Amino acid sequence: MKIDVINIEAKKAGDIELNPEIFGLQPRVDILSRVIEWQLAKRRSGNHKTKEVGDVRGSTRKIYRQKGTGNARHGSKRQVQFRGGCVVFGPVVRSHAYSLPKKVRKLGLKIALSAKTQAGELIVVDSFKVATGKTKDLLKIITALQAPNALLIDAIANSDNPVVKAAANLEKFDVLPHNGANVYDIMRKEKLIVTKEAIKALEERLK
Secondary structure, X not given: OEEEEEOOOOOEEEEEEOOHHHHOOOOOHHXXXXXXXXXXXXXXXXXXXXXXXXXXXXXXOOOOOOOOOOOOOOOOOOOOOOOOOOXXXXXOOOOOOOOOOHHHHHHHHHHHXXXXXXXXXXXXXXXXXOOOOOHHHHHHHHHHOOOOOEXXXXXXXXXXXXXXXXXXXXXXXXXXXXXXOOHHHHHOOOEEEEEHHHHHHHHHHHO
């Protein structure tokens, strides 16, 4: 399947043949949902915690004798029914991550790329460069491409890349390297911009 390649001025600069096994699959909402839930579970910090009985400060001494006081029977002052006591079955620091088969993760990324292609939301550019690293210059490019809310996948997208620096102040425009492409970031943006080099790298990764 062929798709037009444009430059950063939104003018046609050729075309490119896309692998139909990566960019031409039928949408599978169930697969996309599984992968996105897996990604979001991994991102959760899991650092919420309450004090259990072993964490509460205080003695384990019985607060008063068992019988003869007319009061209910109690042991430690650290128990849940007392003010300043522990919390029963409260949350503890833990990881929310779980395993997902590699084949499912790989299929999810293929389906996400296919969904953007079939929806006409995939933009392939010959290269994406901002010489100055200034946000105003990047805004001119994404305005010409009609993609204010977009994810750019480039072959190289490290902190030294001027595009990354220029995009730091833009809330709706993100930049990722080809090896960091993922389902969640692709699907949460309206447009997907991919350079020709990144297309080749993605096809090599997912073949």
